[in-house]
Amino acid sequence: MKLKEAQQIVSTIANWQLILQGVVSKDEAKLSVDLKKYTLEELIKANKLVMSNNSRKMKLQEYWRSKGCETKGISQQLTLADRLIAGVYTALNFPPNNEVNVLVDDIGVGCVKMNYD
Numbered sequence: 001m002k003l004k005e006a007q008q009i010v011s012t013i014a015n016w017q018l019i020l021q022g023v024v025s026k027d028e029a030k031l032s033v034d035l036k037k038y039t040l041e042e043l044i045k046a047n048k049l050v051m052s053n054n055s056r057k058m059k060l061q062e063y064w065r066s067k068g069c070e071t072k073g074i075s076q077q078l079t080l081a082d083r084l085i086a087g088v089y090t091a092l093n094f095p096p097n098n099e100v101n102v103l104v105d106d107i108g109v110g111c112v113k114m115n116y117d
Contacts, residue, residue: 001042003053005033006045006046006050006053007077008032008033009035009043010050010080011030011032012033013088016029017084017088035088035089040086040089044086050077050079053077054077057074057075061073061074
């Protein structure tokens with residue numbers, strides 16, 4: 001996977017998180033890739049690739065500063081917790097079936113099977 005694709009994946013996951021929380025609508029969000037075509041492992045690897053790129057940029061900046069060069073700073077992309085990636089993956093690939101989301105302090109922590117017998 002190339003860095004550009006990884007960055008688009010991470011950005012799309014972050015946007016889906018906002019959609020699932022009700023912060024923005026699906027129409028308002030920028031969804032640049034279809035996350036359903038990726039496995040959970042691929043989504044996590046994309047995030048790790050973005051993390052690695054951020055780290056590389058920091059090390060390069062520190063190197064040039066240690067040589068006495070002025071640097072203008074760097075831009076880094078948002079990276080996500082693995083549990084957030086897994087949550088978005090689950091929400092997109094396994095829609096609830098007679099289940100409700102469980103919220104603890106406004107944080108979604110899972111689904112509970114509801115029996116209506």
